Amino acid sequence: MIAYVVDHFAHEEKEMQAKSYGGYARHKDEHDKLVAICADLQTKFHAGEADVTDAVGQMVKGWLDSHIPQFDMPYADALNS
Ligand SMILES: [Fe+2]
Ligand SMILES: [Fe+2]
Numbered sequence: 125m126i127a128y129v130v131d132h133f134a135h136e137e138k139e140m141q142a143k144s145y146g147g148y149a150r151h152k153d154e155h156d157k158l159v160a161i162c163a164d165l166q167t168k169f170h171a172g173e174a175d176v177t178d179a180v181g182q183m184v185k186g187w188l189d190s191h192i193p194q195f196d197m198p199y200a201d202a203l204n205s
Contacts, residue, residue: 125184126159126163126166129158129159129162130159133158136151136155136196137151139199140203143202143203145199145202145203146202147198147199147202150195151195151199154191154195158187161183
């Protein structure tokens with residue numbers, strides 16, 4: 125799942141850069157934050173310090189639910205115009 129998210133972000137970032145999208149820096153910042161959270165969880169999980177529970181899934185889902193309308197939609201509009 126982390127690989128999917130990283131892939132998706134990389135794709136969005138490439139598209140934004142290709143179009144010199146003005147909101148790129150802020151949008152990438154958001155992506156980087158989630159990746160950092162996920163990487164941290166992964167480390168803890170491998171160290172046996174964290175469980176990937178429903179709460180974690182909910183957290184990621186919640187993040188995406190707010191990220192998509194706040195960041196992805198404006199950028200999609202800009203790229204399609
Ligand atoms: Fe996205
Ligand atoms: Fe995004």
